[in-house]
Amino acid sequence: MPDNWTFVAVAYGLTGLVLGLYWRHLVRKEKELRQIKPSRSVTGVAEHNHEPSRTGHPRPKQDAKSSLQQ
Amino acid sequence: MSFARRAFAVAWKDLLMERRSKETLNALLFFALLLLFVFQFALGPDRERLAGVLPGVLWLGFILSGLLALGRTFLVEREHDCWEGLLLAPGDKSAIYLGKLAGNLALMGVVETLVLCLFVVFFDIDLGRAFPGLLVVVALGTVGLAAVGTLFAAMTTHIRAREVLFPVLLLPVQVPVLLATVKATEALLLGEPLGAVAHWIKLLAAADVIYVVVGLLTFDVILEG
Amino acid sequence: MVRALGWISAAALAVGLVMAFGVAPREVTQGNVQRIMYVHPPLAWVAYLAFGLVAGASIVYLVRRRPAADRLAHASAEVGVLFTGLAIATGSIWGKPTWGTWWTWDARLTSVAILFVMYLGYLLLRGTVEDRERAARYCAVLGIVAALDMPLVHFSVYWWRTLHQPPSLMKPGGFSGSAAILWPLLVNLAAFTILFAYLVAKRVRLLRAETEALA
DSSP: OOOOHHHHHHHHHHHHHHHHHHHHHHHHHHHHHHHHSOOOOOHHHHTTTTSSOTTOOOOTHHHHHHHHOO | OOHHHHHHHHHHHHHHHHHHHOHHHHHHHHHHHHHHHHHHHHHOSOHHHHHHHHHHHHHHHHHHHHHHHHHTTTHHHHHTTOHHHHHHOOSOTHHHHHHHHHHHHHHHHHHHHHHHHHHHHHTTOOOGGGHHHHHHHHHHHHHHHHHHHHHHHHHHTTOTTHHHHHHHHHHHHTHHHHHHHHHHHHHHHTTOOGGGGHHHHHHHHHHHHHHHHHHHHHHHHHTTO | OHHHHHHHHHHHHHHHHHIIIIISOOBTTTBGGGGGGGTHHHHHHHHHHHHHHHHHHHHHHHHHOOHHHHHHHHHHHHHHHHHHHHHHHHHHHHHHHHHSSSOOOOHHHHHHHHHHHHHHHHHHHHHHOOSHHHHHHHHHHHHHHHHHHHHHHHHHHHHHHHTTSOOOSOOTTOOOOOHHHHHHHHHHHHHHHHHHHHHHHHHHHHHHHHHHHHO
16 A cells, blocks of 8 residues: 555644644733733632623522522 | 423524515415425426425425525524523523424425425325335435524624525435435335335434434523624 | 653653664564554553543533633644544555555444544534633533443444454454554554643643633
8 A cells, every 4th residue: 555645744743733723812811811911819719710700790599599599 | 390391482582573574484385385396397307306305305306495494593682682681591502402493394294294294295296105204204304404403593693604604514414314314215215115214214213312412502602603 | 841741751752662663563464554552552641531521521611610620621622633543554554555544434443534524523612602601611511412422332332343254354453462562552552642641631621721812
């Protein structure tokens, strides 16, 4: 069977390209964010990431739910 | 109110609404009929070729009708602003899931019966001995479709792209059900006994159990807000 | 810590590459195209690993509601879809000269294709649900449903292809088990896994930074 080096090259090349581009995308995004918000202490903030509403409205639903669901 | 009664109440309300308005049912039945025409035109008049793909086409009909029917599961609640009512319902919310599932099964049952009859007529199929086995396969497949469909319908209710996202999420998950039902139907229509497709039946049964259990367990989570 | 992971994965990949071309011999039946075996199975393995991680993190999120679990699920899905797509692509590229066709509905390829579509659905759901907390919940449910579904997919696809239809095509990847082929494979397997860990760690960190920036 012929060696089909083109296929090998494309396979390896595609893998390297896609993963490399994604890695570069991540690196760039991080740089971007670091410029917008200079790094601050992470410990106190991380825990509340998914709970507070971004619009600033309080979330009474949380309490109401727990009192209704026995 | 007990769990079963609540589930029954939801199902009964939906069925009653449907019986009065008939808007979903009529549209679905008409859709099923149209599908048959489309299939016939798409596949051509060649009898031999049709016979080969018939089981697949039948289930395509079920699934396409099912996508329409199941996608509308929570339409009423959304359009009439009753969604919050579901959220605030006391007790175990999975009773709502069960009720909605039961309603969907009834709806699908009517549609599938019609599709099957139309198929027998249009494509001149002799069901004969295959009928009981076919009933089992169709029942199991429909439960599988509706179980996940009801859950995903709740998830996609509030998304603007729900008409697209609902099939996109549902179809990959339903691949085992589709493969099992088509293969089993094919074998049954060729005259094989139900025992010959036992592995497919078992797969369908396992799938149904998994889907319904997951639906019951996670519906509360979907309905949190 | 993440940076260390990055350096390790780069080193591992380098070693893997050298071994794939330097150590591994030219395969007898397939020729050098068989060297694709040093990327394709590792990619496929990571694809499944990522999926399992999505499922596990989803369960943890539903039970504990820890944002970190949700971030892990999200990141794993994103990196996972890349690895899955590459697994399919490299499998297809490998298949063309060996099987003679770009695609065939054999059991393994079909399963991976369905896995890919499920990943896409997961990410689509992420993208379309606007509220972050709701997206986390919905995706967690989807992740669990999809993960429980995969065994069913495997069996149904396998039966679909092999019952009454014995595979008549040669499957690439059947290796004799010689050390010269095994070691490059194992090294690459490890290298890609470390790379996956690195990319997920970076993505998780980015997700956390993104939510902080919006808070």
